[in-house]
Amino acid sequence: MQAGNLGRSSDIGPYAPTPIVLHPQATAPEDEFANQGGAPLPISTVRVLHVVNGEHFAGAERVQSHLGRCLPRYSVQADFACVKPGLFAKTLADHGGAWGGCYRTEMKNRFDVRAAWKIRQLARRNHYDLLHAHTPRTAMIASLASRLTGLPWIYHVHSPAARDSSKPLTNHLNAAVEKLSLRGCNHLITVSESLRLDCIRRGCREEDVSVVHNGVPAICPERTRTPMVGGRWVLGMVALMRPRKGLEVALEAVAKLRDRHDVRLRIIGPFETEAYKESIEDLIAQLQITGLIERVGFTENVPAELAKLDAMVLPSLYGEGLPMVVLEAMAAGLPVVATRVEGTPEAVTDGAQGLLAEPGDAESLAGKLDELISGVHDWQQMSNAAIERHGEAFSDIAMASRTADVYRKVLANTIPTIR
Ligand SMILES: CC(=O)N[C@H]1[C@@H](OP(=O)(O)OP(=O)(O)OC[C@H]2O[C@@H](n3ccc(=O)[nH]c3=O)[C@H](O)[C@@H]2O)O[C@H](CO)[C@@H](O)[C@@H]1O
Numbered sequence: 001m002q003a004g005n006l007g008r009s010s011d012i013g014p015y016a017p018t019p020i021v022l023h024p025q026a027t028a029p030e031d032e033f034a035n036q037g038g039a040p041l042p043i044s045t046v047r048v049l050h051v052v053n054g055e056h057f058a059g060a061e062r063v064q065s066h067l068g069r070c071l072p073r074y075s076v077q078a079d080f081a082c083v084k085p086g087l088f089a090k091t092l093a094d095h096g097g098a099w100g101g102c103y104r105t106e107m108k109n110r111f112d113v114r115a116a117w118k119i120r121q122l123a124r125r126n127h128y129d130l131l132h133a134h135t136p137r138t139a140m141i142a143s144l145a146s147r148l149t150g151l152p153w154i155y156h157v158h159s160p161a162a163r164d165s166s167k168p169l170t171n172h173l174n175a176a177v178e179k180l181s182l183r184g185c186n187h188l189i190t191v192s193e194s195l196r197l198d199c200i201r202r203g204c205r206e207e208d209v210s211v212v213h214n215g216v217p218a219i220c221p222e223r224t225r226t227p228m229v230g231g232r233w234v235l236g237m238v239a240l241m242r243p244r245k246g247l248e249v250a251l252e253a254v255a256k257l258r259d260r261h262d263v264r265l266r267i268i269g270p271f272e273t274e275a276y277k278e279s280i281e282d283l284i285a286q287l288q289i290t291g292l293i294e295r296v297g298f299t300e301n302v303p304a305e306l307a308k309l310d311a312m313v314l315p316s317l318y319g320e321g322l323p324m325v326v327l328e329a330m331a332a333g334l335p336v337v338a339t340r341v342e343g344t345p346e347a348v349t350d351g352a353q354g355l356l357a358e359p360g361d362a363e364s365l366a367g368k369l370d371e372l373i374s375g376v377h378d379w380q381q382m383s384n385a386a387i388e389r390h391g392e393a394f395s396d397i398a399m400a401s402r403t404a405d406v407y408r409k410v411l412a413n414t415i416p417t418i419r
Pocket residue numbers: 057058059060061062063158159160164191214238239240268269270297298299300302319320321322323324325326328
């Protein structure tokens with residue numbers, strides 16, 4: 001079957017190897033894989049095909065689009081094969097190839113391995129050097145495509161498959177598929193140190209796993225006001241709303257705060273299912289907080305929404321890697337009130353760039369919000385600390401630079417086998 005093409009002609013030949021220097025950015029990180037010599041060396045272009053789901057435009061897809069946009073600085077050209085083409089595939093196409101080319105390699109069902117053959121065709125035609133998968137489903141396809149092509153492949157761990165959703169059966173299946181697929185994997189990238197340790201606990205060798213912390217651009221939109229003790233506080237939760245994000249806990253916390261403070265909660269993002277949306281509407285009615293809740297829905301301009309908030313709330317229950325919305329809020333100078341889940345404490349230290357509550361505990365979340373709103377912490381100081389922490393550790397440029405270094409390390413250690 002011929003793979004379709006959304007963003008760029010599938011007939012494109014190899015990219016002209018544009019020699020540029022490694023780490024041209026002053027802000028690029030020091031890295032264990034970087035060229036240790038004096039002057040930076042010109043390097044040849046690496047071509048990577050990301051094998052992605054592509055149905056949503058949520059965290060993993062943000063990572064992918066930032067990589068597609070930033071990797072060319074490091075002489076890496078990234079394209080995308082979508083096995084569930086949806087909003088992400090459409091967005092890539094809308095950008096006309098600026099974030100990388102997009103190919104439709106649909107799977108008709110979870111075990112439709114014909115996608116691996118489509119990827120083999122793409123890899124041959126467009127001379128990719130390596131494959132990069134992002135979900136258990138795409139790990140399965142990339143691992144098969146790697147066998148068919150002889151290309152090395154990398155797996156990007158965004159969340160722990162065994163506790164990624166509220167569906168135990170799906171989690172179990174995904175964890176099993178991931179484990180089997182990883183047998184032939186050349187290297188793992190985890191988005192947080194907590195996920196790196198999780199992989200090692202599950203049997204991966206330390207030398208096969210690298211942490212590349214997620215990163216986002218330094219977008220800090222102008223604010224028109226600074227919140228004040230005794231004034232109105234506009235809180236916002238930004239997410240693809242699904243049970244594991246803990247929106248219920250945020251609503252319960254707002255209900256607890258309503259008598260003491262003038263608070264509003266903006267729900268920014270789409271709901272994964274209509275049924276979940278209805279259950280949330282029922283809870284809002286039951287808690288009698290309808291007037292305090294503003295429903296924004298999906299927005300393409302998250303920074304503009306962040307500029308309207310006084311704090312970003314993310315009450316995740318479990319299963320996070322390193323949430324992009326936490327990093328986006330920090331870049332925007334917004335204090336983050338989140339939960340101690342997986343990688344989140346790697347970005348936010350309680351009392352510094354934001355506050356950390358216990359997951360699933362509305363009392364704990366309300367207590368942390370109360371601290372911020374009552375002025376126990378200086379809002380401006382937290383805002384400055386958030387911007388600073390983003391700049392030093394979580395930029396999109398740093399993420400792309402480190403990812404490019406992993407690619408080169410893997411390619412340097414792989415004996416090419418052309419099939
Ligand atoms: C199920 C899964 O795989 N989850 C992972 C996914 O994040 P997950 O999708 O759960 O959530 P994130 O907070 O990381 O990302 C949400 C993204 O959606 C964007 N957004 C949200 C609402 C909206 O209206 N418009 C909009 O564009 C946000 O700006 C953000 O970039 O990748 C993250 C990054 O590796 C990991 O930490 C998560 O564990």
